[in-house]
Amino acid sequence: MTYCVAIKVDDGLVFASDTRTSAGVDDVRTYNKLHIFETTGERVFAIQSAGNLATTQSVINQIKRDMADPMAPVNLNNVRHMYDAAEYVGNLSVRAQQDSAALGQLRNSTVDYRTTLILGGQILGEEPALYLIYPEGNCIAASQDMPYLQVGESKYGKPILDRIIRSYISLADAARCALVSLDSTMKSNLTVGPPLDLAIILKDGLRVEHKQRLDLDTPYYASLKKAWGEQLERIFREALPKFEWENLGASRQNQNQQLF
Numbered sequence: 001m002t003y004c005v006a007i008k009v010d011d012g013l014v015f016a017s018d019t020r021t022s023a024g025v026d027d028v029r030t031y032n033k034l035h036i037f038e039t040t041g042e043r044v045f046a047i048q049s050a051g052n053l054a055t056t057q058s059v060i061n062q063i064k065r066d067m068a069d070p071m072a073p074v075n076l077n078n079v080r081h082m083y084d085a086a087e088y089v090g091n092l093s094v095r096a097q098q099d100s101a102a103l104g105q106l107r108n109s110t111v112d113y114r115t116t117l118i119l120g121g122q123i124l125g126e127e128p129a130l131y132l133i134y135p136e137g138n139c140i141a142a143s144q145d146m147p148y149l150q151v152g153e154s155k156y157g158k159p160i161l162d163r164i165i166r167s168y169i170s171l172a173d174a175a176r177c178a179l180v181s182l183d184s185t186m187k188s189n190l191t192v193g194p195p196l197d198l199a200i201i202l203k204d205g206l207r208v209e210h211k212q213r214l215d216l217d218t219p220y221y222a223s224l225k226k227a228w229g230e231q232l233e234r235i236f237r238e239a240l241p242k243f244e245w246e247n248l249g250a251s252r253q254n255q256n257q258q259l260f
Helices: 053-068 082-106 158-164 171-188 219-238 244-259
Strands: 003-009 012-017 020-024 027-030 034-039 043-051 115-123 129-133 139-141 148-152 196-202 208-214
Touching (some): 003 129, 012 115, 043 196, 053 082, 053 115, 115 196, 158 171, 171 219
Antiparallel strands (some): 012 196, 043 115, 129 139, 196 208
16 A cells, blocks of 8 residues: 655645555565655656556656657656656556556456556746646646645545645645654555655755655654654643533542541
8 A cells, every 4th residue: 555645835745655665574675655856946846646556657657768869859868847747757657557457458357457647746947746646547637625635545644634734835844744744654555664765845045955765773763753743742632622411520539538
């Protein structure tokens, strides 16, 4: 299983992904699900993936081949707009799925070859953008009303995003929220797991400003995970309002103690 989240705020973009691809009792595997392509000062792209690993690898490898080929009619080096980049990646994804499915039919395979992608980044002269690319190749963009996108096992990490993510929050807060979202998912689903990849693209920086891999024993992540868990427990015990019958019971207990 997989969980990836990308966030768009006024100051730029945040990407966070787990790396687990299988989680059997004695077979835990990891694979990079966050891929960066950048031409510093001109354009920068980040791609996150969920779904069939072979399809994803085919897409990523084709992107690299096209970028290295000066004769390639379309690649991430020459697209004019972020939407064009999303269409290009979507077309590569559809082609890779069709090729894999055709080969699978020859082998009587029932494997699901679909993949879902998030493409984000910025091209000089445009605003940063995020696109969710469906297996069918079509896409939707993040917006102020929906400033984050998810792929994979999204339900456990969604509540904190809905409560915190707004376009005006800082990149640092967005990055912390993304990590908490991943931590909440890992708490409830063992098929999502560390190490975690985090990347931040500053608006108009046209490069990855920060990129970090975090494991359970990485000091920052360990501290964040501990603080989040402890503060949730404290708020639950101390900050939530009491039921009326709790207050009534406490009042009666005090009265009884005063009688004696």
